[in-house]
Amino acid sequence: MAQEVSNGNHNSSTKPPPTPSPLRFSKFFQSNLRILVTGGAGFIGSHLVDKLMENEKNEVIVVDNYFTGSKDNLKKWIGHPRFELIRHDVTEPLLVEVDQIYHLACPASPIFYKYNPVKTIKTNVIGTLNMLGLAKRVGARILLTSTSEVYGDPLEHPQTENYWGNVNPIGVRSCYDEGKRVAETLMFDYHRQHGIEIRIARIFNTYGPRMNIDDGRVVSNFIAQAIRGESLTVQLPGTQTRSFCYVSDMVDGLIRLMEGEHTGPINIGNPGEFTMLELAEAVKELINPEVEIAKVENTPDDPRQRKPDISRAKELLGWEPKIKLRDGLPLMEEDFRQRLGIPRKN
Ligand SMILES: NC(=O)c1ccc[n+]([C@@H]2O[C@H](COP(=O)([O-])OP(=O)(O)OC[C@H]3O[C@@H](n4cnc5c(N)ncnc54)[C@H](O)[C@@H]3O)[C@@H](O)[C@H]2O)c1
Numbered sequence: 001m002a003q004e005v006s007n008g009n010h011n012s013s014t015k016p017p018p019t020p021s022p023l024r025f026s027k028f029f030q031s032n033l034r035i036l037v038t039g040g041a042g043f044i045g046s047h048l049v050d051k052l053m054e055n056e057k058n059e060v061i062v063v064d065n066y067f068t069g070s071k072d073n074l075k076k077w078i079g080h081p082r083f084e085l086i087r088h089d090v091t092e093p094l095l096v097e098v099d100q101i102y103h104l105a106c107p108a109s110p111i112f113y114k115y116n117p118v119k120t121i122k123t124n125v126i127g128t129l130n131m132l133g134l135a136k137r138v139g140a141r142i143l144l145t146s147t148s149e150v151y152g153d154p155l156e157h158p159q160t161e162n163y164w165g166n167v168n169p170i171g172v173r174s175c176y177d178e179g180k181r182v183a184e185t186l187m188f189d190y191h192r193q194h195g196i197e198i199r200i201a202r203i204f205n206t207y208g209p210r211m212n213i214d215d216g217r218v219v220s221n222f223i224a225q226a227i228r229g230e231s232l233t234v235q236l237p238g239t240q241t242r243s244f245c246y247v248s249d250m251v252d253g254l255i256r257l258m259e260g261e262h263t264g265p266i267n268i269g270n271p272g273e274f275t276m277l278e279l280a281e282a283v284k285e286l287i288n289p290e291v292e293i294a295k296v297e298n299t300p301d302d303p304r305q306r307k308p309d310i311s312r313a314k315e316l317l318g319w320e321p322k323i324k325l326r327d328g329l330p331l332m333e334e335d336f337r338q339r340l341g342i343p344r345k346n
């Protein structure tokens with residue numbers, strides 16, 4: 001398949017960026033960066049907020065409609081003078097003065113994004129248009145959390161950013177896959193046409209504390225099942241692979257991308273690749289050796305393999321993941337045990 005070669009920085013006939021908000025240069029606000037995080041009450045978003053809030057020069061505004069996120073994830077920041085939380089749906093326009101936009105708002109678990117597919121498309125298309133319109137009005141830099149799902153059921157392995165993907169445009173996952181592909185297109189069209197400073201991260205499967213217990217994604221399912229003593233539900237055939245990135249590594253990669261000079265798209269993920277049976281065996285061994293592994297029906301269009309080529313992230317961002325799967329799973333177990341109210345037996 002013909003593929004365009006790029007170094008992560010788009011360079012053909014782009015306009016210069018628009019003038020940013022005058023506040024960015026005001027002597028009173030000079031030290032503060034106002035950062036909007038859409039979807040900041042969700043899993044990755046709330047960890048990103050924690051990291052951004054560590055920097056005393058940052059003011060953070062979260063907007064979220066709480067479809068899959070929760071105020072609980074942000075409770076330590078509510079009332080903090082550098083933090084604001086707004087209930088807002090990104091499919092409606094938003095007027096705020098900010099310097100940077102991390103645009104995460106979108107359900108990420110297949111169960112939730114397939115629940116109301118039309119809404120998922122609206123979130124990806126109208127939501128991203130609204131955030132780009134905001135970026136244009138105030139001259140903000142905007143980062144989109146795109147996904148490895150833009151590669152669909154990939155025919156190239158591992159996946160580099162130059163691969164254009166193998167996506168079913170009319171399947172049950174298309175609302176998300178194609179939604180994110182259009183979101184990427186919109187980002188580049190605003191960049192070329194209006195000079196908006198864009199960043200695109202293609203995120204691969206990410207896991208860690210604060211995932212919804214009933215989120216439906218594989219790592220949270222297996223950990224909750226192991227703690228409850230239920231069978232681990234490996235969807236057939238079990239030989240399909242994924243690459244799992246711990247959330248602190250992901251947040252580090254996203255911030256490096258935002259702060260760096262490269263538009264992307266850039267893959268952010270952990271290249272360690274596991275079959276779902278291997279993942280189940282690891283969870284069983286680490287969390288509850290007594291549980292059984294059950295094979296269950298799969299859902300349509302499940303990608304058979306997925307592994308990021310992260311050469312570009314290494315070279316352009318100086319980023320690579322630090323936490324191996326076997327070290328990350330126990331960190332997540334603690335959080336799940338607390339929320340499930342099931343302490344470890346000694
Ligand atoms: N976690 C992963 O493995 C993964 C992989 C690839 C891409 N991503 C992307 O990263 C982002 C965050 O994923 P996550 O795992 O934290 O998911 P999540 O479901 O925990 O968080 C998404 C957040 O967006 C909010 N949201 C959804 N629709 C909204 C709307 N219309 N308006 C406002 N808020 C809305 C939800 O309430 C939630 O708080 C998503 O854009 C997702 O597509 C995640």
Ligand SMILES: O=c1ccn([C@@H]2O[C@H](COP(=O)(O)OP(=O)(O)O[C@H]3OC[C@@H](O)[C@H](O)[C@H]3O)[C@@H](O)[C@H]2O)c(=O)[nH]1
Nearest residue numbers: 108109110147149205217218221233234235240276302
């Ligand atoms: O209980 C389960 C759940 C899932 N699975 C399998 O585990 C694999 C991973 O499934 P998940 O639902 O965790 O996630 P997926 O890899 O399908 O999508 C994910 O990847 C890219 C992101 O953009 C999405 O937001 C994210 O959900 C699939 O092969 C699925 O069949 C199980 O074997 N058992």
